[in-house]
Amino acid sequence: MRAQVKASQARARETRARKAAEAEPATVDPVARVLVDVPLAHLDRTFDYAVPAAMADAAVPGARVKVRFAGQDVDGYVLERAATSDHPGRLAPLRRAVSAEPVLAPEVAALAGELARRYAGTRSDVLRLAIPARHATTEKRPSPPVDEGPPYDASAAEAAWAGHEPGAAYLRHLAEGGSPRAVWAAAPATDWALLLAHAVAATAASGRGALVCVPDGKDVARVDAALTAVLGPDRHVALTADVGPARRYADFLAVRRGARRIVVGTRAAAFAPVHDLGLVVVWDDGDDLHAEPRAPYPHTRETLLLRAEREGAAALVGGFVRTVEGEYLLRTGWAHELAADRASRRAVTVTVVDEGDARSRGGRIPHDVHVLVRDALAAGPVLVQTPRLGYVNALACERCRTPARCPACTGPLALTGPTTPPSCRWCGTAADRWACPECGHRGLRAPVLGDARTAEELGRSLPGTTVRTSSGERVLATVGAAPQVVVATPGAEPVAEGGYAAVVLLDTWLLLSRIDLRAEEEALRRWANAAALARPGGRVAAVGDPAHPALQALVRWDPAGFAARETTQRMEAHLPPASRLATITGEPGAVDDAVTLLDAPPGAEVLGPVEVGPPDDQESRVVVRVPRAHGAGLSAALLELQRVRSSRKLDAVRIQVDPPTL
Template sequence: MTDPQPELLPGMVRASVKQSQAKARATRARKAAEAEPAAVDPVAQVLVDLPLAHLDRPFDYAVPASMAQSAVPGVRVKVRFAGQDVDGYVVGRSAASDHAGRLAPLRRVVSAEPVLAPQVAALSADLAERYAGARADVLRLAVPARHATTEKEQSPPAEPIVRDAAAGEAAWADHVPGVAFLRHLAEGAAPRAVWTAAPATDWPLLMAHAVAATVDSGRGALVCVPDGKDVARVDQALTEVLGPDRHVTLTADSGPAQRYRDFLAVSRGARRVVVGTRAASFAPVHELGLVVIWDDGDDLHAEPRAPYPHTRETLLLRAEREGAAALLGGFVRTVEGEYLLRTGWARELAPTREARRRVTVAIAGEPVFNDVQARGARIPREVHLAIRDAIEHGPVLVQTPRLGYATALACERCRTPARCAACQGPLALTGPTTPPACRWCGVVAEAWACQECGHRGLRAPVLGDARTAEELGRAFAGVTVRSSSGDQVLATVSAKPQIVVATPGGEPVADGGYSAVVLLDTWLLLSRIDLRAGEEALRRWANAAALARPGGRVVAVGDPAHPALQALVRWDPAGFAARETTERSEAHLPPVSRLATITGEPGAIDDALTLLSAPDSAEVLGPVDVGEGESRVVVRVPRARGLELSHALGELQRVRSSRKLDAVRIQVDPPTL
């Protein structure tokens, strides 16, 4: 390459200088334009994405003139905070600020798409106050991550629906006053009901008709269910009743692009019906007219991340704030649902006597359970006869509460639990040909001998689903035996004769329903040391029993005198919930009181109790050791003082955050205790 001629060099230098000067002028002009405030409402209130309790409030920033049109409430922005660029949401615009000094300008508008609806922003504040948390943590649950490519796509509007009112009223005829509830929804009213469904009820279809009545009145609807299997069932029912492409599903399994696409369709008003899991409770449905939650006692509705909001409470807050109707449904009634009825906040939707008798429930195995040592005979003769008779007419469901093969072992002679010689952990069997091994350290104990009597024989007092399937396969030769548990959960099974062994929550739906349902080891669910043990056991049994077809049979192996099993036999979950609520009222336990737990290291717990300004009526229980070097205290107040407790806990969080003290975990109304 040759050098340029000497006479061309001065010209090239002058051109380069002119280009540099032009760039500098453009940069100064751009900075001047950015520094110039917007002519209208030059102040933006920004909720910064920082999970620090003492910074949980909107901060004022100047809106440059170049961002005046795009920095609208609800959009994502970048701002300068504490020397760093951080994310945030614009939650408002105003003409002036209370801040006396100079306001920092917005760095940039990430996207002109308003993703934080005003009603969701207000809901996040309510939930943060209710659960003593930070709004930033709530908004992480409410607004999905941005997908820039998807954001450029259009959201086509849905076609109007044609509602079949007669079909809806026929579907709800077995639940009183279901027909009146539908008519109120269609008229634009906001009825609130606690719905106890009858066995063998196609509950997704009934929900779909309630949604159709709401949409027919010009409003939107939001349905929350525990898991993806239930979402699929409701999705299918909504497609049948509303027509295709009239609703969206919001689940974590959808993937980031599809989830954001569905979220934008709701946010833009192109779709007004949403069904999903707990995160869908924050969906920004336009003109929300109905919120629905199914099986609100399922622990999947409890958010495992701070500030731990429950889907039921989120939806009830939305119903109150937005004037929407509410429907809490399930095959059983939780104590929270019973409390809503007692306070008059909601009305009861109950099945008729004939609907409750669609399925026959019987209890087998009473002689076995009079002898604790005889629990090894876990499948009585009555159960074998019931399976033999039912298998000729269709599939049979067998529910067993434990996953695995033999999850606990004991000495065959003296019943002493079998322990590992290395770490004293429990021994278990993973298969019919594998030797016993420790569940903690994995050491194989081929030469195990009882430390008490020296006997080498083992028995399994607790059997899992794999061993149950093996036993049933030997007892019913030639019959297909399938398992649905753990990572291998079946969504549906065909109507052909087969035995399906499933753990609670993993029961597949049979085409046409099961001819019989067997509930094994009911004592195991009832033996849980938990405030909700009886309520949870009845919920698990009822969900399985409800999968039977009309005229089907349910056989439970357990103690017939237990109130939970008696409620199942009579199909009276309402009576059981009333009894549980009364007992909890007498003991000053939720839902008639408000509880909060504070968990952390012992020193941090002592500091928290010193800083906590609890209401005068508060009772502090503990601290108690909960393992792994942590302690826990429980703070209890009457329900009427619940908001005061939440305020005190929120102030505790702010003080500890500002002083950078050791973190503690605060959970208001924990689902289990």
């Protein structure tokens, strides 16, 4: 028995000695300043930990570690190593060095801090967007070396940019190592992905890296193919979430290690740790997919422009239309204009057909548009853009036009197919015995048709013609050059081989009727993106009010003039971009508390509260507006509000700075 006790005591002494040896601090820079992954605003700072000698080589700046925090093991990143600490007591040691891979680049860590301050969030939330999840097996493999591609062809690049001035000068500046900043409005029928690839090639010729952000995976694939054609294979990476965790982490490591210095991707790629960053590009910056839906809600455009400013890189904000933010960059002199010349803007003919013609005939598509579609099918495919997804998403009384509502829950009635009875979009109750509560009539009409019903009507009027749809979860990336009709919702339009012979824009009034600050700007963007898919010499017909300013801008292909008008009107009304807005949303009591605690800067206006959301789950929202010059002060006040509320454990509210919609 005594022998067992002595053996147990000996083992205990050995364990204590081993742990003491493991806890022995490192001889060089024994202090690690760690950013702990805790999404609490009042804890968004670094904490000092002791670096055990056994972890000295692994706990490098940028590496993942495990630390003891608030009684539990949590993740963190080492931001720096130091010789001493300001903490007067004994430092807790690091629990574990997860990996010696420095995944957090210093420039990305600094960017995360600045974005957190601007959007009143925390660095840990930003870094969740910036750094993908670890894949240990992938991390052990070396990143393949970059293949040598073809030399930069300046003449081919300048020929591709012909018609967009001063495109050639912009490319030369990039190739010489300069950092020009431009806002670019592309002409219709332009292969914008190819032009971006040439701009990236010019940057690579100067020995620098490039970062291109586009709205969705369809656009990533298009730029990916263009970069391969211009630069050669295996010269860049495409960062998207749908490739799987192993491939995504491998591509991220290739960029972080410097094996690849050219990146294309969606909004998360804006944080890619590109070495020697020389160019940042955001395409179609008005697309709402560039607005991050998770806290702290940064926008891709603002993230990239901030990177360009911090890292001295060139910037290119492009699209077929110009946003008011792009116009503001030009007005302030931060960027210069890249615009299409008159001949390039006239590559596609745009006309507006009065929708009154179709209504007078009791139909939806005017006769002139039917004739255009029939004639164009002889030369190639035709694209028809319709704003609504589905079959018939809204019904109304055939006689008095009263909207048809569900007798059970008052939800809107809709049709899901040609043979199904009307049913409620909220509760699903069938309403085959519906009668109008106003006039008693039982007939129904469809004021708004979806893409499925549109395709059905076109198929009936064009017998023998292939009609395809692209919308929702069935989005086509490309279609062939054979004659066919493609019905697509905005953003889901496939690229046709050789371009479309004609493009038809239906129900333009529906996009313009949205109650939103950006309704007209967004409508023009969606129309222009579809119209730009036409081939040179193709025709575009928009069904709507010919006198509407947005449709007139489309006819003239004048995104610059439209953006200038919108910006002037917003500045006169003290709306963005002339002002900085923030919304505070949550339970009514929590919002009231937040407004009371907010120490707003001088000149701030508090608008609201108003009730938002569905009737069964309504929240309260307040809008805070300040002049643009006080925008930094508003962000600082909101960040302090977050810290106070976090430390006092008050009910959560959602704060968004510069929300994309109101």
